[in-house]
Amino acid sequence: MISRVLLVDDDAHVREALGQTLALNDLVPTLAASFIEAKDHISAGFLGVILSDIRMPGKDGFHLLEYTQNIDPDLPVILLTGEGDVPMAVRGISAGAFDFIEKPCAPQDLVLAVQKALRTRSLVLENRRLKQQLEKGDAAERMLFGQSKPADELRNRVRIVAATNADVLIAGVTGSGTSKVAEVIHLLSNLAMSTFDKIAASELSVEALEGALAQAKDGSLFIDGIASMPPATQFALLQHMEQGTGARILAGTYKDLSEYVEHGRFNEELFFRLDVMRVRIPSLRERPEDIPVLFRNYVLLACEQAALPVPEITPEVIARLMAQEWPGNARALMNAAMRFAMGFAEVEVADDLGLAEQLSRVERSLLTEALRKYKGNASEVARVLKLPRKTLYDKLTRHGIRAEVYR
Structure with a gap:
């Protein structure tokens, strides 16, 4: 402070x-x-x-x-x-x-x-x-939060994919933010001034798909949960993609589509059409050091939308966040942030992690918070945390944290 x-x-x-x-x-x-x-x-x-x-x-x-x-x-x-x-x-x-x-x-x-x-x-x-x-940077910087290596890699991949006109498969576990990534791809593409529409694939009829494609026109159409799309609708989508005209398809999936193809539940040709350009979203389990960053941004956005004062996010709150598994990923973290911003609930500690893992996550949180606060200055971080410099570097290495990311 x-x-x-x-x-x-x-x-x-x-x-x-x-x-x-x-x-x-x-x-x-x-x-x-x-x-x-x-x-x-x-x-x-x-x-x-x-x-x-x-x-x-x-x-x-x-x-x-x-x-x-x-x-x-x-x-x-x-x-x-x-x-x-x-x-x-x-x-x-x-x-x-x-x-x-x-x-x-x-x-x-x-x-x-x-x-x-x-x-x-x-x-x-x-x-x-x-x-x-x-407010700074491009849409990837503004909308895809995180300071970890996986977060950097995701933003870079999104930029590369957005620059092409190819259809895209966006893969991520439930709650990881496939819709948000699709929106960023659209905003970074040469279709940014055109329509961006979203539809859910579950029980989507051929007629409904055709209507959505017509509405999206020469923009982008995000199809959420494409693994659940009915066979007839899959075939209609394949025909649209083979024509090479009209809306760009951004398809989100929480399932392994290759397994669906293997078991005859997903059109093989459609899968290969979609899988030319793939974006994989890392789960929070793969980048726990981003949890405090995401939470702060979600709280700030929630308070701005509701015109509420931003509550203090104490180290104890961050420690509780880091001690959870977050199986619901970014969506669950966003919900927790909204409740916190509204003052409805404190962040609760889950018991699905062992003590060693909870302590490890709390240590990682303290390290990343100090690096963020002191802009990656390892000497200041070592002084504040009362650690010898070698011990600090050993801990950073063990947790896979790069101090230069925070500079």
């Missing part, structure tokens, strides 16, 4: 005393005696909070609050008030101050108030980072 505090007070004795209190509690104070001194330290990306006296010569704490609000309205400002100045402090709260503390105050009260503000600031900055990540 960030720990910087910009402390502004014109009384040198008070300033030094409060600064020492903050420093003794592992906080990093920057001392300023006036508005003029303080404003040079304030920016939209300030990694900390502001603790300011209200009554100061020249421009007072209210001026500082107004200045801060104009630069970054989410930057927490805690106002220090003297006895009898509570009405003035309430005015500050109405103007956007995060909190106020009456002087003299107990050191523990001061520290608790500052720590609360710092947690809020950390959350705001993390959410901004996530939003920037969602």
Whole structure:
């Protein structure tokens, strides 16, 4: 968590005393005696909070609050008030101050108030980072989350496939996101400005297929769960693909189609037509280090859609996430994130993993979280986790984690 505090007070004795209190509690104070001194330290990306006296010569704490609000309205400002100045402090709260503390105050009260503000600031900055990540890059970068090697490989494969005009088979276990991958392929292709439609293959009639193909026209048609498509409809789809005109087919499957072909349940020619370009989506079991990344993004998206404040995602929550098997994959994780965002449920710990595997996943989570926070700086990660550098590198190697991915 960030720990910087910009402390502004014109009384040198008070300033030094409060600064020492903050420093003794592992906080990093920057001392300023006036508005003029303080404003040079304030920016939209300030990694900390502001603790300011209200009554100061020249421009007072209210001026500082107004200045801060104009630069970054989410930057927490805690106002220090003297006895009898509570009405003035309430005015500050109405103007956007995060909190106020009456002087003299107990050191523990001061520290608790500052720590609360710092947690809020950390959350705001993390959410901004996530939003920037969602807005940058191409559709693969914005929509297919993850920092693991399998996630990188998936995005690269999707880009390659999207650049062709070939029909595509998208294979993944239940809940892995075949529909999302299909949408990204469409958005990255030269058909992006055309229609993207979805249909379910189960009990799909020939007439319904023909209607869907006509609606998709020269765009892309995603057929979900193609293994369950009736034989007559399979044949009709094959005929469409043999013509080489009309909608591009993106077919999703949760089953091994080669086994279906072997047992006569899926048209062999159709299978080979689809299997020219294949995209395989890795399960969460194959990339558990992406669980915190996915969860954060899902929570952020859910809160944006519902216009809710983003709740704090503590290390304990991440540890619980990592200790689960997630047989429902990304869909199950998304559902958990939505419930968490709405405040309906805490993340529960499943008992389907042994203790050794749970501990291994928690360790992996702590490592990846630290690497993400310190942008892949192994020296900082070793310092924060209190590990010798060799031990850290041994652990990264054992878990298959690459520090450079986070830089």
